Structure formats: C-alpha cells, structure tokens
Amino acid sequence: MIYPVTIIGHPTLRKRAEEITKDYPDLENIINNMYDTMYDSDGVGLAAPQINKSIRLMVIDGAPMAEDDPSLEGFKQTFINPEILEHKGEEFLFNEGCLSIPGIREDISRPSEILIRYMDEDFIEHEEWFDGVKARILQHEYDHLEGILFTDRVSPLRKKILKGKLVAISKGKFTAQYKTLITK
Numbered sequence: 001m002i003y004p005v006t007i008i009g010h011p012t013l014r015k016r017a018e019e020i021t022k023d024y025p026d027l028e029n030i031i032n033n034m035y036d037t038m039y040d041s042d043g044v045g046l047a048a049p050q051i052n053k054s055i056r057l058m059v060i061d062g063a064p065m066a067e068d069d070p071s072l073e074g075f076k077q078t079f080i081n082p083e084i085l086e087h088k089g090e091e092f093l094f095n096e097g098c099l100s101i102p103g104i105r106e107d108i109s110r111p112s113e114i115l116i117r118y119m120d121e122d123f124i125e126h127e128e129w130f131d132g133v134k135a136r137i138l139q140h141e142y143d144h145l146e147g148i149l150f151t152d153r154v155s156p157l158r159k160k161i162l163k164g165k166l167v168a169i170s171k172g173k174f175t176a177q178y179k180t181l182i183t184k
Contacts, residue, residue: 001029003037003051004179005099008149009170011183012049013100017056017145019081022123024055031078031121034059041099041178044072045137047144050100052181056081058141062134069133082118084142085127087111094136096150101169102176104162108153110139 006012020027030053038046044064048057058079062072089112097105113131116138120126130138140150151162168174172182 001033001036002040002179003033004181005037005041005046005050005176006052007169007172007174007180007182008101008151008166009183010052010100010181012052012054013144013149014147015049015054016147017047017049017054020055020057028121031057031059035061037178041176043099045141046099047141049144049147056145058082058138058145060137060141062137065133072133075134078121079116079138079141080119080121080123082116082138082142082145084114084116084139086115087113088115089113089131094133096136096140098140098150099176099178100144101149101151101166102174102180103169104151104165106151106154106158106162108140108150110136110153114138116142 034046034051037051038059044062045060048055060077062075066073091109091111093107093109095105096108112135113129114135115129117127151166
C-alpha cells in the first residue's frame with residue numbers, strides 16, 4: 001500500500017514522535033508500506049510522521065544515490081526508536097530536499113558523523129557510527145521524528161525568502177508525482 005505523504009503545514013510533522021514497542025499494531029506491514037511509499041515517491045528516506053503516524057520509525061535506502069556515492073550501495077535499513085547519541089566531525093553543506101516540501105531544495109549544514117542507537121525491525125538493538133551522506137540522510141529523517149523540517153535549519157534570511165513558498169505549499173499549491181496529504 002502506498003501512503004500519502006504529509007505536506008508542510010500538517011500538524012503531525014511538528015510533533016515529537018512517540019516510541020513504539022514490538023507489539024505495535026501491524027508494524028511489519030507499516031514498515032513494508034513505508035518502503036513502498038518511499039520508492040513510489042523517489043525518496044531515499046522516509047520517517048513515519050511523513051505518513052501521518054507520529055511514531056519513532058524511519059526507513060532508508062541509499063541505492064538511488066549510489067552512483068554518485070558508492071558507499072550508499074546496499075545501505076537499506078529500518079530504524080525504530082532511534083536516538084542520536086553523538087555528533088562529530090566537520091559540518092558540511094549538502095543540498096537537501098524533502099518529500100514533505102515538494103519543489104524546495106536548500107543547502108543545509110550538518111555534522112559529518114553521528115553515533116546512533118536504534119532497534120531494527122526484529123527489535124534487536126544496535127549502536128553504530130555513520131558518516132558522510134549516510135549520516136546526512138539519517139539526520140534529515142531523525143529531524144522528522146523530532147518535529148523539525150530541513151527548512152528550519154536555513155538562515156533567518158533564507159527563511160524569510162522561503163516563507164511565501166512554504167505557505168503556498170501548505171495550501172496545496174505544488175505539484176508532486178506521488179500521493180500527498182495536506183491540512184485544509
């Protein structure tokens with residue numbers, strides 16, 4: 001099943017998502033459907049708030065970016081109840097976009113390495129370092145679990161410049177090749 005992607009302005013995107021347990025209803029199907037939704041939307045990551053579920057769950061598949069960054073080949077993982085424990089390394093700019101903010105891309109500065117603790121789909125706990133674009137994708141999706149959008153991380157001047165476009169998107173003035181959900 002392909003879920004509609006929640007669009008900026010939807011209240012679910014601004015809530016801190018709740019932790020879940022392994023008996024969360026229909027979790028295996030939700031995970032599978034999140035991957036299907038991400039692929040249908042041409043994304044490399046998707047967080048549960050983007051499908052209107054305020055739970056701490058995100059899926060990643062870096063394969064579409066592997067031609068430009070071979071380290072992303074095979075980087076397909078499910079992250080349940082993730083917690084970023086540490087940031088380190090030089091911050092670097094990278095041009096980000098988001099399925100929840102169609103048509104907007106901005107250069108965002110983020111740390112180059114993160115240590116993250118998470119459960120996989122079998123609820124086995126992992127603690128792992130990620131760097132480069134992997135760390136970037138994870139931080140972007142993790143922000144969704146915290147109620148943060150990538151446009152919150154631009155300079156105050158860029159926020160002013162983007163404000164009108166973001167309001168228009170929240171009112172449905174955008175085009176996307178995937179199902180979306182806006183607040184009316």
